[in-house]
Amino acid sequence: MGSSGTVRHAAEAQPPRTGAPARAVTRTLSDDPLGGTVRRTVLPSGLRVLTEAIPAMRSVSFGIWVAVGSRDETGPQAGAAHFLEHLLFKGTNKRSALEISSEIEAVGGETNAFTTKEYTCYYARVLDEDLPLAIDVMCDLVADSVLEAADVETERGVILEEIAMHDDEPGDEVHDLFARAVYGDHPLGRLISGTEETVTPMTRRQIQGYYRSRYTAPQIVVAAAGNLDHAAVVKLVRQALRGTPLDTDPATPAAHRPASPAVRTKPATTLVEPKETEQAHVILGCPGIDRTDDRRFALGVLNNVLGGGMSSRLFQEIREQRGLAYSVYSYASQYADSGLFAVYAGCAPGKVDEVLNLTRAELARVAADGITEAELARGKGMSKGSFVLGLEDTGSRMSRLAKGELLYGDLMPVDELLTRVDAVSLDDVNTLAAELLSRPMSLAVVGPFGERDFSA
Numbered sequence: 001m002g003s004s005g006t007v008r009h010a011a012e013a014q015p016p017r018t019g020a021p022a023r024a025v026t027r028t029l030s031d032d033p034l035g036g037t038v039r040r041t042v043l044p045s046g047l048r049v050l051t052e053a054i055p056a057m058r059s060v061s062f063g064i065w066v067a068v069g070s071r072d073e074t075g076p077q078a079g080a081a082h083f084l085e086h087l088l089f090k091g092t093n094k095r096s097a098l099e100i101s102s103e104i105e106a107v108g109g110e111t112n113a114f115t116t117k118e119y120t121c122y123y124a125r126v127l128d129e130d131l132p133l134a135i136d137v138m139c140d141l142v143a144d145s146v147l148e149a150a151d152v153e154t155e156r157g158v159i160l161e162e163i164a165m166h167d168d169e170p171g172d173e174v175h176d177l178f179a180r181a182v183y184g185d186h187p188l189g190r191l192i193s194g195t196e197e198t199v200t201p202m203t204r205r206q207i208q209g210y211y212r213s214r215y216t217a218p219q220i221v222v223a224a225a226g227n228l229d230h231a232a233v234v235k236l237v238r239q240a241l242r243g244t245p246l247d248t249d250p251a252t253p254a255a256h257r258p259a260s261p262a263v264r265t266k267p268a269t270t271l272v273e274p275k276e277t278e279q280a281h282v283i284l285g286c287p288g289i290d291r292t293d294d295r296r297f298a299l300g301v302l303n304n305v306l307g308g309g310m311s312s313r314l315f316q317e318i319r320e321q322r323g324l325a326y327s328v329y330s331y332a333s334q335y336a337d338s339g340l341f342a343v344y345a346g347c348a349p350g351k352v353d354e355v356l357n358l359t360r361a362e363l364a365r366v367a368a369d370g371i372t373e374a375e376l377a378r379g380k381g382m383s384k385g386s387f388v389l390g391l392e393d394t395g396s397r398m399s400r401l402a403k404g405e406l407l408y409g410d411l412m413p414v415d416e417l418l419t420r421v422d423a424v425s426l427d428d429v430n431t432l433a434a435e436l437l438s439r440p441m442s443l444a445v446v447g448p449f450g451e452r453d454f455s456a
Contacts, residue, residue, distance in 0.1 A: 024234065030413050038401065038411060039230040046218030046251035047241075049234050050401040050411075052225040054394065060131045060226030061394040063123035064142045065402040067221075067254060068214040070194075071117045071187035071335075078187075079194015080210045082115040083159060083202060088122065089113070090151040092144045095137070097151075103137055111138070115192055118257060118335060119406055125395060128227035132236055139240035142220075147211065152204045160200070163193050170273075170446040171346060174281040177271050178342060178444035182287060184266045188338060217246045218254040221405045225397035256409045257336035259292050265338070268440030270454045280349040280447030284359055285342025286439040291334035291407060297420050298428040299332055299341070299436075301379035305371050305429075306330045306362070307343055308382060313362055314343060324351050324358070336407070341436055349447050360441070367437035370430030379429070383421045388414070 026041040029050075036054040043049065073080050089111075090097045104111050109126035111134075122142050124134040166172055176191055183189030193199075224233050241247050265287045289295055307314040307330030318328045325347040333340040343363070345355050371379070390396045391414070404411035412420075445454055 024238075026230070026234070029411050036225075036397075037230075040405070041230070041234045042253060043217070043234075043238065044250040045241075045246065045248045046216075046253045047220050047222065047237075047246065048253055048405055049222045049224075049230075049237055050405055051223070051228055051230045051233050052397050052401055053228055053230060054226055054397070057226045057394055058128055059125060059394055060128050060134070060224055060228050061123060061125045061398040062131065062134045062138060062224045063121055063222070063398050063402055064138055065221045065223060065406050066120045066122075066142070066215055067118070067219045067257070067406055068120055069116050069118040070190060070192040072214065073187060073190075073210075075185075076198060077202075077206070077210065078190050078198040079159070079192075080202065080207060081120055081214075082193050083155065083199065083207055084211055085113045085115045085120055085122075086155040086159060087147050087151060087207065088141045088145045090155065091146055091148060092140045093146060094140055094144070100137060100141055103133060107133060109134060117188055117192060121399075121402070123395070123398070131224070131226075131228060131233070135233070135236045136240045139222075139237060139244075139246075142215065143241055143244035143246040145211070147204060147208050149204050152207065156199060156202070159193065160196060163191075163196060163199070166191075166193065170275055170277050170279075170281045173273065173275075174283050174344070174444050174446040177273055177446060178283040178285065178442065179340070181269050181271045181442040181444050182265050182285075182340060183263065183338075186263060188263060188335060212245065215246075216251075217248050218251045220246070221402050223398045223402035223405070225401060226394040256407055259290050259337050261337065262290070263335070263338035266442075268442045270443040271445070272449055272452065272454055273444075273446045274448070274450050275446055276448050277349075277446065279346050280352045280445065280449070281344070281346050282352060282356060282447075283342050283344050283444045284356060284363075284441050285340055286436070286441050288332050288339030288341035288436065289334065290337050290339050292336075293334075293339075295428070295432050296334065297383070298424050298432045300383045300421070301376065301424050302366075302371070302429050302433055302436075303330050303332050303341070304379035304382040305375045306366060308379070311378065313366070314359065317362060318345065318355060318358055322354075322358070324355050328355075349449070352445070352447070356443075363437045363441075366433050368434070370426070370433055373426060376424075376426050376429060380421050380424060384418050387417065387421075 024043050029038040031037045036052045038052045041049045107130040111124045113122040126134045180189045318324050325345045328345040330343045343359050347355050
């Protein structure tokens with residue numbers, strides 16, 4: 001596909017800035033008995049490459065992670081990160097959109113991408129022998145997309161349809177409504193996709209500016225897991241990025257997003273979205289803790305006990321014993337400087353009051369009396385099991401590498417994480433429950449309720 005402008009070239013090499021590495025620096029992070037050998041290389045540009053070599057696998061998952069998400073947008077930019085995610089697959093100076101997809105599919109591989117509130121990921125999964133192709137294609141589309149004007153208009157239509165489809169899914173919409181109830185106009189309270197009002201007027205120039213100002217080498221982590229050789233991956237990445245806008249002057253990697261100052265949340269409030277649905281969708285919750293808080297391991301156990309599975313208190317009380325809801329669960333979302341803890345339930349509209357009363361009563365009971373030793377053991381076992389079982393495929397291992405580097409600045413070994421979960425005491429969980437579950441709760445409701453006042 002042809003470029004809509006001039007072909008971009010890398011800047012001429014300049015002397016390294018103070019503190020920036022003059023050459024690639026590689027070190028081994030771990031040789032985990034539950035995994036493979038993990039190595040990390042920092043390129044002179046500040047881009048980081050992490051790999052986990054797992055010789056027993058015959059596949060490789062390769063991902064390019066950018067420390068840019070919807071929370072980094074201004075109000076008028078809302079949806080720019082997600083818009084860009086769509087556009088990068090539409091063509092580069094070397095490949096058309098069809099060539100991008102067909103080259104990977106021709107070897108049985110798969111590609112995809114997703115945008116979150118704090119980062120964007122582009123990834124491919126291929127046979128180990130096809131890793132060089134995956135690296136070349138994925139680096140090409142992330143580093144050197146042309147963003148043709150015609151493609152901007154095409155994808156604008158696609159995204160507007162995606163937003164409309166989302167509005168037709170009340171089970172998804174209620175989560176966005178709850179985020180708005182807690183965060184208000186803060187970027188964490190906005191839709192990742194943006195809205196019709198922000199996506200419709202967004203120009204190619206605005207998206208291009210966002211692309212080039214945000215997608216810089218120090219903000220990017222490349223991660224791969226499977227049957228691979230670290231040195232070969234680094235060499236292939238450098239070759240693929242040579243001459244692109246990511247082949248830049250020496251720089252130091254960007255620091256991970258700071259935990260302070262903490263995001264200011266709104267006072268507890270109730271938001272209702274009237275919609276003629278067969279089922280009501282409700283979320284009751286409060287601000288939680290950020291992802292670096294040492295209490296996150298206790299929170300994981302508490303979440304498992306309250307609503308993390310079929311044996312949890314809420315599932316047993318609301319679904320198994322009373323049959324009031326098909327789906328009921330609790331969850332914790334954690335960001336660099338904030339977090340959420342909430343309970344979701346989907347039920348018949350006439351049963352909403354009973355479901356909410358039971359949920360509030362259970363949260364109050366755990367806040368006052370805590371959990372039991374048996375529940376503690378079960379909650380810890382669920383945390384450890386879900387984590388280890390989640391490492392059974394290359395995609396989850398690749399994600400673990402990237403998130404450790406991008407979100408925490410390091411990679412916690414598997415054994416250490418399991419030890420941290422084992423160290424959670426009954427007092428840790430009950431102290432956290434007493435503090436967290438006593439906070440004023442916000443409520444989000446989507447369903448056929450007209451002007452009903454749930455705040456009472």
